[in-house]
Amino acid sequence: MTETATSPSPYASDVPSGSFVVELTEFSGPLDLLLTLIREEQVDIYDIPIARVAEQFLLRIRTLQLNEAADYLEMAARLLRIKALMLLPRGDGAESWEDPRAELVRRLLEYQQMREVVDVLEKAGEERRSRFARAYLPQSAAPAEAPLALSLSELLAAVDRILRTTKAPAVHDVIARSVDVPGAITTIRALLALRARAMWTDIVTKDAEPWVVLSTLLGLLEMAKLGECKVQQPRPFANVEITSDPASEAA
Amino acid sequence: MTPLAKLLEAALFASARPIPTEELAALDAEASKAAIAAALDELREHYDVDGHGVELIEIGGGWQILTRAEYTEAIERAQLASRPARLSAAALETLALIAYRQPLGRAEIEEIRGVSVGSVLKSLHERGLIDVVGRGEGMGRPLLYGTTPIFLEYFALRHLEELPRSDELAVALRTEPKPL
Structure with a gap:
């Protein structure tokens, strides 16, 4: 998941305000971004330092294409909520305390598993793409019609028939009458x-x-x-x- | 080559799509299943051992003659054929989920991928890689999607089982959970 040279750095602070030029095309979604952050920060997925990751996440999504923003913002909100829950006192019954990050971890693992399948598919697809099958030749829809067998007299008779049936066009004289x-x-x-x-x-x-x-x-x-x-x-x-x-x- | 192998070769050459084994069998009513399989083996070996520019590949329960990968660049450079467009990461992720969990609805895909997938589903459907295979039980009876034979063809898979089983997937991040 390396950033391409052409894409602006998500950390760039010199992006003029009011423009949304940064595309997060290198990420296929908020979970992808989150997983990348976790790898970059080299933290344990089962013990995510949620405050730090949330901060990094927000930093990355500061400039987004509008139509992508909602999905990322939803995840940002989720992270901040987990962060808040982590700050709540756990009370006496530590047994019953459920880690607010558990759901996120489950989703990340599920996503990670899917990414592995993506890698397999990508490889298989590349392999197939590098081979050609016999080119498909589209069949002409209808067989070509037989050439016309026609004598000159038949053709002239047909023209005559058509001329006979055609009436002289009706011509109307339109007289302009001015409004008085x-x-x-x-x-x-x-x-x-x-x-x-x-x-x-x-x-x-x-x-x-x-x-x-x-x-x-x-x-x-x-x-x-x-x-x-x-x-x-x-x-x-x-x-x-x-x-x-x-x-x-x-x- | 045996006459049956030659017949199969001719049929495979004539077809632009993989030919299912049963359709190959229909070419010669007298040939047994084993004879067809032996003829296919013979043909494949013929291409491999004698060194041909094409090879016989089993795809989606059928067979197809494809050019060898090493000639792709030259063929493409000469503009005799061009490779199909690559699928986007979003499309691959969606396909991966559908391949493993079909029949699968849009809501489940969005839940796992964390993004809306409406347009991705539409384009995958247009490319014939997925199809509607039923409707779910839940609210609004959502459409459920599954993969198609074209999916197998696109990835040159014999069948879906060729993909790694879920328990074979080595989750790179999987470590023993620490006590929280």
Whole structure:
């Protein structure tokens, strides 16, 4: 478990704060890191100096990638908890005292055993990787279709058939009809001059063409903006009531 | 070489994957089990004794002709074939646990490895090294994973028993526990 030359030292204190650049790629998890620390410190796994190891652990994980941090922080919390438990007075019944480190030791041993299997697998995998099997040649999914046997007259007949069945494309002439907002404003003004209150349906008849409806709407909004009239609708989809604005009349 | 050995050689050469012994036996209905085994032995010896660039290897209960390790670099340099990508440490740890304790759920793996393993399981599953082999009893009936024939193939193992038994694993840190 040696640190690669490219990875920054976990002890580096010159890492600018606010950046998380150090990746603990050399460790595959918190237990791996812990095991490495125990080896480096050359301490007995059954009698871990928990305060020292916890301190080292925290030092190493100070800068972490965010997505890895949780797993390591959980272990750090665990270590600190064990450290705290170790400080508690053991009481009289030393017999019943259970070492708070016992669970951790069990996990470390289990992890260590797994690492041995990893070594075996790694070796076996490397051995297999160094041999090639016959290359896999993917089969073409479907057999190639037989070449077309076709005479010129057959081809021309087919073209003719297709041309016959194809209808001439339908062409529509689209005439642009401009929206007549000033005209609509004139109409509304004339109506409001006759009476103070008008309904939308008075101005726009049911069979009005879309451009008339649009012109009237835009004209109405323009007039409302200018303060020439008030537009009210008591509830959604109800008839719109238009009243000439007394303020503008006064002016 | 005997005709049977030649037949097996041809079949093994034609296949890109290891051929299980029973499928080799199907090549010649008249050949007995012992005859197949003898022919395989003959073929392997033929490659070893005469000095061939390939060898016959038993993998995952089947047989496969593989190139000898000493030629790998030259073959790769010439870009005739390339080695598969190495598995990451995280992937190997997860595989090791599944190989020994299958069927095994995600929670148990995470408990032992001390990290979340969701993405590792996904990629191992995609590579065909593990598969879902059942569901656990606990809450949410978790998926249980086991290793596949491709796992044996990847590590060139004859069978799972070829891995060291758990009690054979010499735990390097194991010392007599001191009285606490």
